[in-house]
Amino acid sequence: MADTDNTAVTVSIARKVKKGAEQQYEDWLHRLSEVATKFPGHQGVHILKPSAQTGGDYVLIVGFNSYAHQKKWEESEQRQRFLDELDEKGLIEGSTKIKKVSGLEFWFTLPEVPSSAAPNRHKMALVLMVVVFSLLVTINQVFAPWLSTLTPILKLAIMVVGQVLLMTYLVMPAVTRLLKNWLYR
Known part of the structure; x- marks a missing residue:
């Protein structure tokens, strides 16, 4: 397969x-x-x-x-x-x-970008690394007092769920719009 x-x-x-x-x-x-x-x-x-x-x-x-x-x-x-x-x-x-x-x-993905267009994979990977790192650092810093009381597995689960939700509905649509010209070039 x-x-x-x-x-x-x-x-x-x-x-x-x-x-x-x-x-x-x-x-x-x-x-x-x-x-x-x-x-x-x-x-x-x-x-x-x-x-x-x-x-x-x-x-x-x-x-x-x-x-x-x-x-x-x-x-x-x-x-x-x-x-x-x-x-x-x-x-x-x-x-x-x-x-x-x-x-x-x-x-x-953006609604205004033609379906045949695909961003460069190297650029996607670079953007995702920066976004994932930034979100993890931010979530860890902002919620550190509360997260430190949790078990490592529960802390990780909360961080992953928070990060995926933020990336899907808030961060990636904004970042993709901001970097659209560079990503699709």
């Missing part, structure tokens, strides 16, 4: 919804998400509503723990039925934009 078979895959699917069809589309998204969560290797679904950051599109982000599991969902009859229903109801306009990323690329 190739290394990519065991690499987590995140897929973002952006669609422009017709005016007045938003609630119907959101209902469709929630039903689709409920079915997707039952597939092996599923790691979560996030729905971004239209905003300036998404270019006015709804964005569905689905994660799987491997390419094989993602492919199984992608080729499933259940997913196809949902896509057929979407076509029949005519809720969207324009083309669907799909972007798949795996491994480190997940941390460096």
